[in-house]
Amino acid sequence: SQQGEEDPQALSIQEGENATMNCSYKTSINNLQWYRQNSGRGLVHLILIRSNEREKHSGRLRVTLDTSKKSSSLLITASRAADTASYFCATDARHFGNEKLTFGTGTRLTIIP
Amino acid sequence: DTEVTQTPKHLVMGMTNKKSLKCEQHMGHRAMYWYKQKAKKPPELMFVYSYEKLSINESVPSRFSPECPNSSLLNLHLHALQPEDSALYLCASSQDWEDRVDGYTFGSGTRLTVV
Numbered sequence: 001s002q003q004g005e006e007d008p009q010a011l012s013i014q015e016g017e018n019a020t021m022n023c024s025y026k027t028s029i030n031n032l033q034w035y036r037q038n039s040g041r042g043l044v045h046l047i048l049i050r051s052n053e054r055e056k057h058s059g060r061l062r063v064t065l066d067t068s069k070k071s072s073s074l075l076i077t078a079s080r081a082a083d084t085a086s087y088f089c090a091t092d093a094r095h096f097g098n099e100k101l102t103f104g105t106g107t108r109l110t111i112i113p
Numbered sequence: 114d115t116e117v118t119q120t121p122k123h124l125v126m127g128m129t130n131k132k133s134l135k136c137e138q139h140m141g142h143r144a145m146y147w148y149k150q151k152a153k154k155p156p157e158l159m160f161v162y163s164y165e166k167l168s169i170n171e172s173v174p175s176r177f178s179p180e181c182p183n184s185s186l187l188n189l190h191l192h193a194l195q196p197e198d199s200a201l202y203l204c205a206s207s208q209d210w211e212d213r214v215d216g217y218t219f220g221s222g223t224r225l226t227v228v
Contacts, residue, residue: 035219040152041201041222042203042222043203044219045215046216088155088156090216098169101146101217103156104155105154105155106155
């Protein structure tokens with residue numbers, strides 16, 4: 001079952017612009033992670049934000065987390081053509097004592113050179 | 114070594130065949146996972162192994178049989194699959210929950226086609 005819904009489903013922007021993707025989820029989490037996937041191959045972990053954190057930065061990435069609204073956002077600044085990919089949020093949570101990482105629906109990002 | 118290696122990269126099999134997917138990691142991770150991903154969909158969890166024991170089976174049909182021979186290896190045995198099982202199969206590993214400081218490490222996947 002999917003934990004998260006992402007918005008928008010698809011996003012096209014000009015190179016150099018900023019891209020923002022949003023993720024909403026339903027249950028309590030231990031942390032939330034963002035992944036990138038190129039051309040239907042393996043996922044690459046981008047950033048992890050814990051439930052007691054509100055904002056985190058890594059290079060051109062900025063992630064926010066609002067546990068009261070059960071939502072997160074990923075901002076990619078100064079986008080590049082190489083950022084074209086699908087981006088997924090994933091919630092890391094315990095279910096009946098077992099830990100599960102559950103992915104959102106994803107955002108397809110296209111950077112136009 | 115910071116990689117998860119999956120073999121084969123591509124697999125075409127008939128509905129009566131038996132095949133296996135393999136996954137290997139040497140990062141000392143004690144949790145390993147199989148995910149299934151259909152085109153234009155997010156990955157869906159199939160199985161979780163923690164310390165070489167199966168901890169989660171997400172109601173996966175018995176034609177998929179996981180195996181964890183040791184802490185570095187994870188197999189997925191396939192038998193009597195259906196065409197709708199065609200998908201990208203992803204293996205991942207991670208630190209244990211209590212030690213988690215980073216995300217999962219995914220392999221590049223096996224593209225499976227059932228004919």
